[in-house]
Amino acid sequence: MMNRIILIGNGFDLAHGLPTSYTDFIRGYYAIQKLGLLEDAYELSDGLCSVKISSPEDRKTMNLFRSILSNGMFQLTRNLGEITPLEHFDKFFNDNLTYESKFFEAINKAIESKNWVDIESEYYAWLKKIFRQSSCGYTTPEQLNKDLDLIKTYLTVHLSLVQKENIKPDLAKECIRKTIYEPFNARDISVGAQGLFEEFLVARLKYLSTEDDREIDSFLHRFGQSFGKTHSDIESYKESVQNPSAPDSPDIAKHLKKVNENKGEVPSCFLLPEQILLLNFNYTKMADLYIPERSDFEVNHIHGELGNDKNPVIFGYGDELDEDYKRISDLNDNSYLTNIKSIRYLETDNYRRLLRFIASAPYQIYIMGHSCGNSDRTLLNTLFEHRNCVSIKPYYHLREDGSDNYIEIIQNISRNFNDMQTMRDRVVNKSYCRPLVPREN
Incomplete structure (x- = not known):
């Protein structure tokens, strides 16, 4: 087989x-942080980053954002034109954000510069920095592992929501x-595996030529096919590769030739x-x-x-x-x-x-x-x-x-x-x- x-x-x-990309996850993470800030907090901290709104002017601006959103207003009118509050709030949020994790900061900078990031590869790169005693903000792996666990927690929450809401x-x-579920194509098989492929082709031909109808129907059912619709194709093909000198046996060489020529003469069930x-x-x-x-x-x-x-x-x-x-x-x-x-x-x-x-x-x-x-x-x-x-x-x-x-x-x-x-x-x-x-x- x-x-x-x-x-x-x-x-x-x-x-x-x-x-489900890591970029989507990071955006979702910041959306949660921003939502918390828009509710009633002036300080947020979770070990990855923190936001602190301390000056009276910044707190006044923060309250203005909350008022706008609570009243359902979607635009602020300024002398220089109209801007959306959320775009303005994004800048305000970023200006007041401080990274608590060097690793998390590196991930975000990778997203900003390349629009993608492989968190797992980044993690291993930082693990090697610690091993080489490079200056990276970590002296042992323990804190880096804690940071990764935090990211993993937020990532699983994000993906759980995606799975619940999106996967239908x-x-x-x-x-x-x-x-x-498509059949094998002979041209895809490596040169070194031609012998194995031929063994499979011969075994499948014998299986479809000798096995009882019930067993074949069970096999085809897994691929959404039925023996009733495929039976005539199997019988016609068996006749086309029949061995003239031994009518009860197929001509193996003829069968292999048809498969390798790939002209669509071989029913898919012989190649599944x-x-x-x-x-x-x-x-x-x-x-x-x-x-x-x-x-x-x-x-x-x-x-x-x-x-x-x-x-x-x-x-x-x-x-x-x-x-x-x-x-x-x-x-x-x-x-x-x-x-x-x-x-x-x-x-x-x-x-x-x-x-x-x-x-x-x-x-x-x-x-x-x-x-x-x-x-x-x-x-x-x-x-x-x-x-x-x-x-x-x-x-x-x-x-x-x-x-x-x-x-x-x-x-x-x-x-x-x-x-x-x-x-x-x-x-x-x-x-x-x-x-x-x-x-x-």
Whole structure:
């Protein structure tokens, strides 16, 4: 048999219009702080930042904002024109804001300069600064870990609201559903795995030629197909590859030739994966909307789930291949390892179940919205370089200006390999790839 793993990252949620980026989170965090200030407070402090309205003039301005909003007025008229109170209030808020966390300040500056930030990568960079005794505002990891815990708390609150308010069944996109459950394409399979692919093709042909109708119907049902509608296609195809010298046996060579020619003559049921695993690196349940009812396909929430104490959220860094990691782990100081993902994975059986899946049969990898960055490097290296991995196919993001991030994904994928020759064989070239969501969708 041959399986498929769908790597689901934050770009997957963003492709469905969910405000789940770290930039969205930071904006949401400030919205909560501003709301608290607009209610009745003159001082706010939570360990990440503080706002203190102390001067009589500033307090007078603050009271004016509260009055405007409580009266439902949306514009202030000035001699220089009209300005919206919220825009004016944003500047007032920022002028009175003080960062209490150097790490949180760095994240915000990264957003201001690049319009995005990878909090987990930033965390590891700061952990290494502490290890190297660089001047960064922290002398030990304990306070940095506390700051990260605060951010994690606010992040889970933000994402919980998104999950509750935004994730509905009708949000699922048919173009993504079709991609997840599409048949294998021979041209996607690596050269080194051609033998494994042929074994799968022969086994599936024999299965559909000899298995009873009830069993085949059960298999097709997982993909939203029925044996009744597919039966005639199967029988017609079996006749087309019949062995003249042995009528009861298919001509394997003819079958393999048809698959490799890729002319659409082979019914999809001969090329469907045996099992599909959605490996969700997000914390939301958006991926769960793509599992058909009564299907035995699974979502592995490898980084935890919101509101599930039995599968707690994992938020940190996972790059044991980094040159500094070995030296940090040799310190005999557990505070440096508090937020290392590969250790946190042991809190549940998610990682063990994934290992069992990749060891069970050859598999193809689809990448949907995962940047394949270094923060998940240990896990991705395990998946990408495993002997059973036969193909890695990125579904890239198509930007409004027509550009895309295919090359960026490939650059990141390359960092998860030790054997670059294997990487070049397994990664599907761009001419055979396509956007996760086409422009018309």
